[in-house]
Amino acid sequence: KAGVTQTPRYLIKTRGQQVTLSCSPISGHRSVSWYQQTPGQGLQFLFEYFSETQRNKGNFPGRFSGRQFSNSRSEMNVSTLELGDSALYLCASHNGQTNTGELFFGEGSRLTVL
Amino acid sequence: DAKTTQPPSMDCAEGRAANLPCNHSTISGNEYVYWYRQIHSQGPQYIIHGLKNNETNEMASLIITEDRKSSTLILPHATLRDTAVYYCIVRVMKTSYDKVIFGPGTSLSVIP
Numbered sequence: 001k002a003g004v005t006q007t008p009r010y011l012i013k014t015r016g017q018q019v020t021l022s023c024s025p026i027s028g029h030r031s032v033s034w035y036q037q038t039p040g041q042g043l044q045f046l047f048e049y050f051s052e053t054q055r056n057k058g059n060f061p062g063r064f065s066g067r068q069f070s071n072s073r074s075e076m077n078v079s080t081l082e083l084g085d086s087a088l089y090l091c092a093s094h095n096g097q098t099n100t101g102e103l104f105f106g107e108g109s110r111l112t113v114l
Numbered sequence: 115d116a117k118t119t120q121p122p123s124m125d126c127a128e129g130r131a132a133n134l135p136c137n138h139s140t141i142s143g144n145e146y147v148y149w150y151r152q153i154h155s156q157g158p159q160y161i162i163h164g165l166k167n168n169e170t171n172e173m174a175s176l177i178i179t180e181d182r183k184s185s186t187l188i189l190p191h192a193t194l195r196d197t198a199v200y201y202c203i204v205r206v207m208k209t210s211y212d213k214v215i216f217g218p219g220t221s222l223s224v225i226p
Contacts, residue, residue, distance in 0.1 A: 004157070033214065035216075042216060042217070042218050042219075043158070043201075043216035044216075045214060045215060045216075088155070090157050090158070092157075092158075092214075102148065102160040102163060103148075103150070103158075103160060103214065104160065105157030105158045105159070106157050107156060107157050108155075108156075108157055110155075
């Protein structure tokens with residue numbers, strides 16, 4: 001079956017702009033989580049959605065937001081982009097079963113802010 | 115903060131077993147140990163997980179100590195394609211949230 005699909009794979013923005021990234025989870029997976037990966041900070045948890053509800057959120061400013069649709073697809077948005085937002089943004093899905101569902105990651109969306 | 119500690123880097127000769135250690139001394143009874151790896155510029159890939167028994171799959175073996183305070187991921191015959199960053203995480207999933215914290219991981223270099 002198809003894996004986790006993230007679009008776009010690469011994008012370049014300038015400071016002050018906003019960006020929307022999309023994630024399509026594996027079919028049947030209801031949980032989608034987002035991570036930011038930078039060389040200095042590593043993989044950092046942004047937020048997790050389950051059945052259209054945000055269940056948990058990491059320590060990121062309010063400029064970072066997300067949502068999940070009824071088909072489990074998810075989007076994350078970053079407003080008023082800063083240079084430090086340049087990163088690989090990873091989406092992961094799992095089937096929501098307690099402690100048995102491993103995370104499946106997409107290939108990521110690489111954002112460059114100029 | 116990550117609840118695991120791993121050596122920052124390791125080398126392994128091609129064809130030999132790679133043994134990657136992980137300490138998780140504060141692990142709770144309902145937390146599983148998961149291992150992922152990330153090859154450069156790709157998304158992390160699930161390898162294996164376990165609760166307290168040793169586990170084996172087609173990719174690796176996971177050895178968890180009896181007190182569950184540490185574990186070792188074993189790649190039995192390392193190849194150059196196993197060069198990656200390996201993450202050990204402990205994870206509990208409750209009905210209200212599923213938050214996974216990654217540490218810096220171990221950068222494994224498989225040497226010809």
